[in-house]
Amino acid sequence: MGKLAVATGAGLALSAGAAFGADVKLPNQISWTAYGTTSSGYAQSVGIGQMLKKNYGTGLRVIPGKNDVSRMVPLRSGQSPICACGVAAYMAAEGTHMFGTKKWGPMRLYSLFNNIGNTGFQLVVAGDAGIKTPADLKGKRVTWVKGAPALNINTAGVLAFGGLTWDDVKKVVVPGWKQSAEAVINGQADATFGSTVSGAYNKLAASPRGLFWTTFPHAEKEAWQRSIDRAPWRAPAMIKNAIDGKKNTSGNMPFEGSTQPYPIFVATSKASDDVGYGLTKAVMENFDQIKDAGPAMGGYQLSRQNLKWVFPIHPGAIKYYKEKGLWTDDVEKHHQANLKRQDVLAAAWKDYMGANKDKADEAFVKGWQAARVAALKKAGMGAPFPTWE
Template sequence: MGFLKSSSILFSALVTGSLMISGSALAAENVNLPKTIAMTAYGTGSGGYTQMVSIGNLLKNEYGVSVRILPGENDVSRMTPLRTGRVPMCACGIASYYGSEGVLMFAGKEWGPQPIRVIATSTASFGLGLAVAGDLDVKTPADLKGKKVSYIRGDDANNLGTEAYLAFGGLTWDDVKKVEFPGYARTFDGVVAGQSDTAFTMTVTPVAQQLAASPRGVTWPTLDPDDKEGWERLRAVAPYFQSHQVTSAAGLGEGEMWQGATYPYPILVSNADEKSGLAGSLVKVLIEDYDKFKDAAPGNAGYALENQNMQWVIPFHDEVVAYYKEIGHWTEQMQTHQDRLVERQDILQKTWKAYTAGNPPEDDDAFRKGWMEARAKALEAAGMNPVFR
């Protein structure tokens, strides 16, 4: 983890800086975008990066806007430029939620809860779940009891995903045989070799496809959308998951569907104090120009208006709320949810300021422990679930 080395890696993923407004007709009215947009995203070759390139092509062709992408290989390198104001936007993963909550890798002295706001998300045909060896009789997460379950050292997002699936089945790590691996790809090697039986992943990744083609094959445990208790247990661990009918997954035949779960990827976020008009104009372009880019990259279909989760775990940017109100796609229920999320962020920000101003421990582990205790106490006092402890 760490900072991106220098501005020399800041490059245009699409074109050089000579591509400015060139007289092309605007595709939508009242769009106020800067001539150049800098942003961070996952590394080159990732799905999120590819999507940003395709959206950048749309912005170039329709609005004369150049998009420059800083590819970051980990969560800190993607979110640091956003925190410092070097870029106004990040095409992040679920770490944006961890950042807004000030937990896991963001519970240290140098971070704390971040004032992150959503511009738009992509929820496409793929899912996120436990790829289970197909030679086992695993139909639901409850069937994982006693099985060998992968745990990745230093990978909070994947491990929490696995833990959430176990919770859906009424299980914990104590009910399975935890098998530790040093990295994500190694978990799939372990499943193929018989060292483990599971690996948490996006359903369309090459490693999942490789497992499907191996002698063990692959299966995806079903998450019944009507199992309210199961979903309550899952969301108590990872509230960012949502039920999803997955049609793109390793091992699925044409026309087949897996009833599982997902969360958005990528998640386009900015800071709450980003007031340039970028957030409102960009969401307007993504919604109103959707037909122009929906087929340009895998996953772009996830930006459709009907695929936006209007009551998720991170509040929308104020400009985005204003746009949804303008087009009549905002309800009182959505506003109530938004207000509660903003209140949660405010509580976290105030608690962090009070904690760091109150002579907290110098030791990193003690600092984190003290912060997590203060955080949980403040949220519980407001009637909110801390989720992380």
Template sequence: MIGISLRSRTAVAAGILCVFAGTGQASAQDIELPGQLAWTAYDVGSGGYNQAVAIGGALKNELGIDLRVLPGRNDVSRQVPLRQGRVQFSATGVGASYLAQEGVFEFGGADWGPQAVRLLLAANGDGNLGIGVAADAGIETIADLAGKRVAYVVGAPSLNENITAILAFANLTWDDVERVEFSGFGAAWEAIINDQADAAFAASTSGQAYQLEASPRGLFWPPLPHDDTEGWQRLQERAPFFIPNDGTEGAAMGADNVNEAATYPYPVLTTYAEQDTSLVYNMTKAMVELYPTYQDSAPGINGWALDNQVFAWAVPYHEGAVEYFREAGVWTEEHDAHNDALIERQGVLAAAWEEMQGEEVAEADFEARWMEVRAQKLEEAGLSVVFE
């Protein structure tokens, strides 16, 4: 279980002063990036896509750099170009970061396995991530989802496992709801508007959430009361990256309409461990030092601010990003220890995967066998086993 709060600031305010005291302001000549960059991101209209486009505008206006944003309908479609080297970074979610690191669900197949994912930055905003429902569907609590039509996005384990975890909050499973399959995130939310589904997972700042709020059906976010200890234990056993949060930004919520529920960093900017350290350093620097030029340009984008960063999350940071944070005065020895432990976990998973390659396993049995080996090696290393 991850016992952190996205609102804790890790003494970053002093670091911000350090960053800008040395430079006066963000200066283009101090940021060395290629003239063209490419990221993958969520579907067009999603909060992650909109933020990536806004950041691309800042890169163009301030540095003359063209950022090409490739929308992906699911975790795998966002991760493939990154693994193939066709993009340098991915503004993705927990699926192509945490689940990819763990080598589970779509990343547990023979052609994937645990991925050496690394973070640059994460957007920790004032919105929530959760199950949004049509306001006219009679759903006031998570328990009320029983028997309702819940969207399942094929090839998107992060979205689907998040719903699994939130259903567990109320002691529900997918067997208790009507599972309706869709090919992508956008299609799932359009289906709610068109009365083909009643609920789907999203960030409260996503374009689709605003569209549903403005539709005749309306939007409501069932709460996850923070004092429900047993409910939160069930949720975090399935998804340890979730933490309690009072959402005030996004569709159908605000300062006067607080959503007592959950969140985790979204999007997160990722790459692979082998990515060039200098490139990662400069991309991180650009994201931080150009922040004043793109803040407030898209819903949820203020989560990228340096003082919103949480350096003790569930996926390790790239050494190039760590180098920048150290220079900024916001990276501590405690962060080093946490990061090293996460990298060690990835090493255990990679070794387990390597051992699997020496076994002769039928294709139909491969994923089940991998999960057995994975659990065994994590237990032997004294590490937590999530997704057994």
């Protein structure tokens, strides 16, 4: 378990001509998809783009997507081979939720590098709710956000740490994340999932309810395994950035919490080895130039990369990590296991589609849920979120 000039619009992902810069062979222009223009992920992409233009003469086009599916469409169509995504990229790789339909299925995605900072991603709870540990969530009101499976799976991971499931709490259904935070402030809910530095939590901290952060002790291995079984991307981290951070179970800063990378830079096989190598090296070795170029960019450091995570690594990025002496036998073994998992999922999808492509949509999805689980279990692999709505 590991610890953890820009323009918008469509266009060709890669154009001919290599940029300048020793050992880094990037085209004159690249593109990747990202969250919308008001997101921190977009702002971080802009900062990286400025560095690429200055150092290598490479222009970056950021293609903003309003949701998880729209960010993946350019990768599937070949318009762009790279995405600065959230954890929904894992669902795309697994072929689940919005990617578990006839139009999608499992995608082969490879990790380049990630932003793994000191910010936590976990539940914030109301200060007056009497919740000091994840187990204390039993019987409490927890938000469930419509159309946001990543948020809800993350919450399930927190509950699992405390030995709980959604059946052990009172589910408060809300239409969006903004309403999720407001529900806690207004007394309609007791806990919601998000970043420990989300601006909405300033309002909660200033409200009569106040806020509180439960810790996730890193020594509790069984609890962590339960959590990761539900949300495989979660990882322990020392949280240094949090609104009212000292209001946590330990009373200390930093505190033992939970995090996940954001953005997650993944690529398809259409990203060449030169691009995979060059982009990874350019970002990792120019951290000082990008660290203040956007919000929360402290995790773009080589020392923070988790090479034993949920995605196989892109061959170009592997070349760079090998040069830096980070590609150990253990990392290679983990990488091969991730590649095998993608092979199992691809074969299961091919077989299932061949026999069931004419099924009605709802029946097709339910059948794929069962087929996916069966294939993974037959291969001796875990099957997180065996069903979805």
